[in-house]
Amino acid sequence: MATVKEEALPLVLVHRPPNFHFPFKHHLQTHFRLLDPLDSDPPESTHSFFSCHAASVALQTSVQLGGKRVGIVGLGSIGAKIAKRLEPFGCAISYNSRRKKPSVPFPWFKNVYDLAVNNDVLIVCCMLTEESRHIIRKDIMTALGKEGVIINVGRGALIDEKELVQLLVRGELRGAGLDVFENEPDVPQELFSLKNVVLSPHCAAATPECFDALEELITANLHAFFSSKPLQSVVELE
Ligand SMILES: NC(=O)C1=CN([C@@H]2O[C@H](COP(=O)(O)OP(=O)(O)OC[C@H]3O[C@@H](n4cnc5c(N)ncnc54)[C@H](O)[C@@H]3O)[C@@H](O)[C@H]2O)C=CC1
Numbered sequence: 001m002a003t004v005k006e007e008a009l010p011l012v013l014v015h016r017p018p019n020f021h022f023p024f025k026h027h028l029q030t031h032f033r034l035l036d037p038l039d040s041d042p043p044e045s046t047h048s049f050f051s052c053h054a055a056s057v058a059l060q061t062s063v064q065l066g067g068k069r070v071g072i073v074g075l076g077s078i079g080a081k082i083a084k085r086l087e088p089f090g091c092a093i094s095y096n097s098r099r100k101k102p103s104v105p106f107p108w109f110k111n112v113y114d115l116a117v118n119n120d121v122l123i124v125c126c127m128l129t130e131e132s133r134h135i136i137r138k139d140i141m142t143a144l145g146k147e148g149v150i151i152n153v154g155r156g157a158l159i160d161e162k163e164l165v166q167l168l169v170r171g172e173l174r175g176a177g178l179d180v181f182e183n184e185p186d187v188p189q190e191l192f193s194l195k196n197v198v199l200s201p202h203c204a205a206a207t208p209e210c211f212d213a214l215e216e217l218i219t220a221n222l223h224a225f226f227s228s229k230p231l232q233s234v235v236e237l238e
């Protein structure tokens, strides 16, 4: 059997191209379920502050999406599409990324603390690296304030989960929508009994359409690679 020396293998990293269609309906359902009090049909796997309570309770505790200041942590492929869909609801979008993106019209905050101070909602969708681990620390969540809502569809370890749970338990955050957890599949028990939290089991991308699209992308990249053609969505290492 022919063998290839490890050092002879070229390493090419690819990621999803900007036009890669994730099932954003699903992603945004995750967000809107938390933010839209009119949503009355969450899957059974989730419990919702807004939808699992009597209408009278929900009325006192509803959050209106329109007009909210939404800060996006990581304005990549997913973040940009979330912004595009939130704008028509009248949300004021701003973002944090390592560098300002010249083609993006939204205000950029150089650090996550300032983003938190200036927003009502934080949506976390940056990649997890050593640099971004616990990018959402206690002081960031405290800066967001008691009326603040945090949504995480990126990776659990982007948020200091212990601190998040404590703040939610003590009512020092208004709510959270979490698709990802720091030690999956373990989810902190406290979260299950909180009424101001929406949980989903890391399923924001789990649709047949998404998996078909991923398969197509991987196949196209392999074809391109073995025919010495340009690959789609090559990761530029900085
Ligand atoms: N919950 C789920 O099912 C899914 C979760 N994901 C997660 O969402 C992440 C984002 O996905 P895409 O938007 O497709 O990736 P992307 O690569 O297009 O965007 C990631 C963004 O994060 C930014 N970023 C990296 N380090 C940062 C830092 N230290 N501070 C601020 N921003 C930083 C990058 O500049 C980039 O704009 C993925 O890395 C993955 O972990 C992705 C798909 C499904």
Ligand SMILES: O=CC(=O)O
Binding pocket: 205
């Ligand atoms: O979490 C899922 C992913 O595709 O990344």
